[in-house]
Structure formats: structure tokens, C-alpha cells
Amino acid sequence: MDVSSALQVNLPVIWVLITTSTAYAIYRYLTSSFSYFSDQGIPGPKPWPLVGNMWGIWKANLPKYDQQMMKKYGKIVGYFDGSLPNLWITDANMIRSVFVKDFDHFVNRRDISLKTRVIRKFLTMMRDQDWKDVRSSITPVFTTDKIRRMSLMMKDCADQLVVKFDHIAKSEGKIDARAQFSIFTVNVIARCVFGMKIENLGAEDDPFLRNAKVLFNPPVSKTPLILILFIYPKLLRTIGERMFIQKEFQYFTYLLENLIKEREETKQKFYDFVETAKEAISQYTKQVNGETVPAWNKDGVDEIVIAQAVLFLLAGIDTTATTLTNSVFQLAGNPDVQEKLHDEINSRIEQFGEVNHEMILDFPYIDQVIHEVMRLSPALPSVEIVCNKDIIANGVYIKKGMLVTVPTYALHYDPDYYPDPFKFNPDRWSPENKSNLNPYAYMPFGRGPRNCVGMRFAMEEMKIALCIILKQYRFFPVQETPDEMKYEDGLLSVVQPVFATVGIELRQ
Ligand code: HEM
Structure with a gap:
């Protein structure tokens, strides 16, 4: 042949x-990569080619999914985002190692470095020294004095909300808490960050509210398409860029560009974010050849200010609205806590004359209530960080490029850290009981140097709103109120309460 x-x-x-x-x-x-965890004896679900462990995640209920995962495999679990190893941890010692002690190895988030002007300066996306500089430069915006001034604007927004509540209490007698608090938190960001006052609060045709709503809810997060973005970060960059460069995003960018121009032509003081951030960022310096020079030129400063303002809109609205929604939901179901908080608010108003920044300072019981609400319903389902240098942390070898994730619901419901974890019990956080809790088992605002930069702002806003509302109204369960809070399914960055209707009545 x-x-x-x-x-x-x-x-x-x-x-x-x-x-x-x-x-x-x-x-x-x-x-x-699939033997990465098993080689180290770390348990976890079986991964599949291409999808790792993420198949079906777009329709999962994250709070439940995460709790089931950690219940089944323990406090240190090997998970795969596609082929990328992602170490899930709810072990408080390990959390301390990664987020605080060895922070130099864990500075950045998942790399989605978008290149578009303004977006590339979002604090959440920036990396290494660039992130450190921008983070340090905007930190002065959240000092006590600046927060006190913004507190007045927050109070104004809460007063506007009360006008709406008044009408609802007299007519329907029940509120869709999520819808109402979303309008409130948009209003707060419009006032405190964009320097705008929205007169007809909640009107569907208001362009600020309409455009903000589109930015928050990209429909992709509830479809299998979301998997491609997680598994192939390069596609995330390309698609992500297209997702963001849309007219709604540009609406806010133009608004801020115009605002900055107007501000340059006036000497009037506004005390909002754009003004204070511009001052703080312009004053930030770096060393060049032994000389101290401004870190950025004027265009650079403007871009950073605009980027953070838009980011605060994205990061500060749903998170705070969700927490306020969960607060009234818990108070409706726990009348004893609601009455105690109401009495304490009244006695502090007697002492300080009104609800204001001083009145909410050093007010342990309202802190206890909000802490417990955020333990049971943290707004972000997880906090993640990327390893930038190989390290052995608490006996686990974590290699460069790998992710570490804290599934917050699993952590906050772990009975080893919180006895009787499903019980709403603000007394866990009382001055005498607090020392029994492990601070690394509580992550509603993240932990360590990369934690939530808006935490003080958010706490001020929520306390002002709750004091103003609770002094006048009582909340109670109605037929539509579920026994326990339910959340939307899907790979959502902020957990969204559903069926969040509670009864509301004016106190006599
Ligand atoms: C109840 C309300 C809020 C909650 C629960 C919350 C939660 C979080 C969490 C968990 C993180 C990630 C932290 C980490 O990775 O360790 C974060 C980051 C961040 N938050 Fe918040 N947040 C809230 C309100 C706000 C507000 C009002 C703003 C802005 C005014 C804001 C701006 C940011 C920014 C810019 C980051 C990124 C920080 C960085 O990368 O350096 N947040 N937040």
C-alpha cells in the first residue's frame, strides 16, 4: 500500500x-486550576469547565445561596468564577488577615479597568497608588465639620419626605418603603453631592430620578449574559464600557461639568460635595524631584471630582435606601424596639431642641438598631478583593490574581458569632454586650483601608431620616408585609428587598 x-x-x-x-x-x-483548593484540602462545590461554580447564579437568591454554601462546606470554601479560584471566607481570623493585617497583598478589586474618561477615575475601579492618592485626597470631605453641614441638607430632604408620608398616612395608611426611601436617597445625593434641589420629589418625569433609575438596574444582571462578564473579564471591559457610556451616564457628567463651570464664576459657598471635594483634591500634593507639587492639574482635579460624584450616586442611593427599608420593616415587626427608639428620640429632641447633627451624635440606641438591621440585611451581599502578591494567609496559600470573597449574609448569620442569629436583637450591640462580638464578623461597610468611604455620610443620613420619621409616625405590619424580608433573585450588587410594604400611622 x-x-x-x-x-x-x-x-x-x-x-x-x-x-x-x-x-x-x-x-x-x-x-x-480546578485542583487548586483540593490540593490544599479546602472543600467546595465541584466546578465545571467554562463556568466554574457560577452556573445558574443569575437566578439565585444570593443571601440564601451564600448561606447554604457556607453551611455545607464550612468557613473557608474553594469556589471558582469560571476558572479563576475565588476563596470564600467567613472565618473572622482569616478576614482580619486579608482585609487588615496583610492589606498590602489585597489592595485592589477585580480588574475591570475601564478606559473611558471619568469612569476610569471611579474610586472603586482605581488600583494601587492611584487608588491610594484619590482615596486620601477625598477623605477630608467626610470630616465631622463637613458632615455637619451636609446634615442640614439631609434634614431638609427628610422634611420633604415627611410631607409625602403625611399624605400617605392619611390616605392609604401603608407605604412601599423601598420606593419611598429610594426617592429620599436620590434627593439626598442630588442635594449633598450635585448641589441640586428636586422640588417635585418622586415625580416620574423628573430627569434626575429617571436617569438614576436606569443607571442602577442594568437588566443584564438577571440573565446568563452576566456569567460571560465574570468569566471573561476582557469582555467585561469591552461590554462594560458600552454599558456605561450611555446617555444616562452622560446626563450626570454634563450636569457636573456645568456645575463646576458655574461655581468657578461665583464666590458663593455651597458646602456640598462638589465644592469641598474640589478644594480637598486641589490641595493634595505629591513629591517630584524633592519638590512638593499639586498631584493633579485642573482638568485632572475636575475629572476626579466628577467621577466620585457619579460614583456616589451609584454607591450611595440603593445601599442607603435598602437599609432604611429594612429598618422600618424590622421596627414594624418589633414594636417594643420601635417604642423604645421613639422614646429615646423624643427625650433627645427635648434635650437638643430639634433633630440635628449634635442630637444624633453619641446616641447609642439608634446605632444599636441600625447595626442590627445591617447585620440581618447587609446591603451588599458580598465584599471581594484581589490578591496582588502570593501569600500564605492563616495557613492558606493565596496566589497572585486570585479573588477572596466574604459572603456577608453567611458571615452575619453564623451562630458561632451571633447566637440565635435570625432574631432581631439590637441589644447585641449594647455597650455591655458589644465586647462579646468579634469585629471581623461584621462587614456591612467592608473592612480595612478599602472599606466604604461613604460610611459616615450614610450613617448620618440614615439616623437623621429615622429620627425625623419615627418621632411622628408609627410603623406596623399589614397584610402584604411578609414575616421575614424577601430579596430579589439575581446577581445584584445591592440586595433589593421585595414586598417591602408596611403600615404607617401618625402618632397622636
Ligand atoms: C448603608 C449604606 C452603605 C453601605 C451598606 C455601603 C457598603 C459598602 C461596601 C460593603 C463597600 C465595599 C467595601 C470593601 O470592599 O471593603 C463600599 C464601598 C464604597 N462605598 Fe459604600 N455603602 C453605603 C453607602 C455609601 C455612600 C452613601 C457612599 C457615597 C456617598 C458610598 C461610597 C462608596 C465608595 C466610593 C466605595 C468604594 C471605596 C474604595 O474603593 O475605596 N457608600 N460601600
Whole structure:
């Protein structure tokens, strides 16, 4: 038999060999990381090629999914985002190592470095020294004095909300808490960050509210498409850029560009974020050849200010609205706590004359209530960070590029840290009981140097709102109020309460 006829006879065999060896090579490539955790004896669900453990995640209920995962596998779990190892931890010592002690190894979030002007300066996306500089430069915006001034604007917004509550209490007698608090928190960001007053609060045709709503709820998070973004970060960059460069995003950018221009032509003081951030960022310096010079030129400063203002809109509205919604939900179901808080608010108003920044300072019981609400219903389902240098943390080898995630619901419901974890019990946080709690088992605002930069702002806003509302209204369960809070399914960055209707009545 000559060579060509031998090849002809064996052609199907050769094709089968090529196809199977290529398929095997691809399979080996796609699963090459899958022994990463098992080699270290770390348990976890079985990963699958391409999707890792993420199949079906777009329709999962994250709070429940995460709790089930940690209940099944323990406090240190090996999970895969596609082929990328992602160490899930609810062990408080490990959390301390990663987020505080060894923070130099864990500075950045998942790399989605978008290149578009303004977005590239979002604090959440910035990395390493660039992040440190911008974070340090905007920190003065949240000092006590600046917060006190913004507190007056927050109070104004809460007073506007009360006008709406008054009408609802007299008519329907029940509120969709999530819808009402979303309008309130948009109003607060519009006032405190964008320097705008929204007159017709909650009107559907208000462009600020309409555009903000579109930015918060990208429909992609409830479809399998979201998987591609997690598994192939390069696509995330391309698609992400398209998702963000849309007219709603540009609406806010133009608004801020115009505001900055107007402000340059006036000497009037506004005490809002744009003004204080511009001052603080302009004053931030760096060393060049032994000389101290401004860290950014004027265009650089403006871009950073605009970026953080838009980011605060994204980061500060749903988070705070969700927490306020959960607060009235818990208070409706726990009348004893509601009455105690109401009495304490009244006695402090007697002492300070009104609800204001001084009145909410050093007010332990309202802190206890909000802490417990955020333990049971943290607004973010998880906090994640990327390892930038190989390290052994608490006995686990974590390699560069790998993710570490804290599933917050699983952590906050762990009975080892919180006895009777499903019980709403603000007394856990009382001055005498607090020392029994492990601070690393509580992460509603994250932990360590990369924690929530808006935490003081958010706490001020929520306390002012709750004091103003609770002094006048009582909340109670109605037929539509579920026994326990339910959350929307999907891979959402902020947990969204559903069926958040509670009764409301004016106190006599
Ligand atoms: C109840 C309300 C809020 C909650 C529960 C919350 C929660 C969080 C969490 C868990 C993180 C991630 C922290 C980490 O990775 O360790 C974060 C980051 C961040 N938050 Fe908040 N947040 C809230 C309100 C706000 C507000 C009102 C603003 C702005 C005014 C804001 C701005 C930010 C920013 C810019 C970051 C990124 C910080 C960085 O990368 O350096 N947040 N927040």
C-alpha cells in the first residue's frame, strides 16, 4: 500500500485522534486550576469547565445561596468564577488577615479597568497608588465639620419626605418603603453631592430620578449574559464600557461639568460635595524631584471630582435606601424596639431642641438598631478583593490574581458569632454586650483601608431620616408585609428587598 492510500484508509482515525486530543487539551486548559483548593484540602462545590461554580447564579437568591454554601462546606470554601479560584471566607481570623493585617497583598478589586474618561477615575475601579492618592485626597470631605453641614441638607430632604408620608398616612395608611426611601436617597445625593434641589420629589418625569433609575438596574444582571462578564473579564471591559457610556451616564457628567463651570464664576459657598471635594483634591500634593507639587492639574482635579460624584450616586442611593427599608420593616415587626427608639428620640429632641447633627451624635440606641438591621440585611451581599502578591494567609496559600470573597449574609448569620442569629436583637450591640462580638464578623461597610468611604455620610443620613420619621409616625405590619424580608433573585450588587410594604400611622 502506498502512503496516500494508507492515509486515505486512516483518515477517519486521524480525525478522531486530532479531535479528541484537541478536546482533551482544551478540557485540561479549562480545568487546570480546578485542583487548586483540593490540593490544599479546602472543600467546595465541584466546578465545571467554562463556568466554574457560577452556573445558574443569575437566578439565585444570593443571601440564601451564600448561606447554604457556607453551611455545607464550612468557613473557608474553594469556589471558582469560571476558572479563576475565588476563596470564600467567613472565618473572622482569616478576614482580619486579608482585609487588615496583610492589606498590602489585597489592595485592589477585580480588574475591570475601564478606559473611558471619568469612569476610569471611579474610586472603586482605581488600583494601587492611584487608588491610594484619590482615596486620601477625598477623605477630608467626610470630616465631622463637613458632615455637619451636609446634615442640614439631609434634614431638609427628610422634611420633604415627611410631607409625602403625611399624605400617605392619611390616605392609604401603608407605604412601599423601598420606593419611598429610594426617592429620599436620590434627593439626598442630588442635594449633598450635585448641589441640586428636586422640588417635585418622586415625580416620574423628573430627569434626575429617571436617569438614576436606569443607571442602577442594568437588566443584564438577571440573565446568563452576566456569567460571560465574570468569566471573561476582557469582555467585561469591552461590554462594560458600552454599558456605561450611555446617555444616562452622560446626563450626570454634563450636569457636573456645568456645575463646576458655574461655581468657578461665583464666590458663593455651597458646602456640598462638589465644592469641598474640589478644594480637598486641589490641595493634595505629591513629591517630584524633592519638590512638593499639586498631584493633579485642573482638568485632572475636575475629572476626579466628577467621577466620585457619579460614583456616589451609584454607591450611595440603593445601599442607603435598602437599609432604611429594612429598618422600618424590622421596627414594624418589633414594636417594643420601635417604642423604645421613639422614646429615646423624643427625650433627645427635648434635650437638643430639634433633630440635628449634635442630637444624633453619641446616641447609642439608634446605632444599636441600625447595626442590627445591617447585620440581618447587609446591603451588599458580598465584599471581594484581589490578591496582588502570593501569600500564605492563616495557613492558606493565596496566589497572585486570585479573588477572596466574604459572603456577608453567611458571615452575619453564623451562630458561632451571633447566637440565635435570625432574631432581631439590637441589644447585641449594647455597650455591655458589644465586647462579646468579634469585629471581623461584621462587614456591612467592608473592612480595612478599602472599606466604604461613604460610611459616615450614610450613617448620618440614615439616623437623621429615622429620627425625623419615627418621632411622628408609627410603623406596623399589614397584610402584604411578609414575616421575614424577601430579596430579589439575581446577581445584584445591592440586595433589593421585595414586598417591602408596611403600615404607617401618625402618632397622636
Ligand atoms: C448603608 C449604606 C452603605 C453601605 C451598606 C455601603 C457598603 C459598602 C461596601 C460593603 C463597600 C465595599 C467595601 C470593601 O470592599 O471593603 C463600599 C464601598 C464604597 N462605598 Fe459604600 N455603602 C453605603 C453607602 C455609601 C455612600 C452613601 C457612599 C457615597 C456617598 C458610598 C461610597 C462608596 C465608595 C466610593 C466605595 C468604594 C471605596 C474604595 O474603593 O475605596 N457608600 N460601600
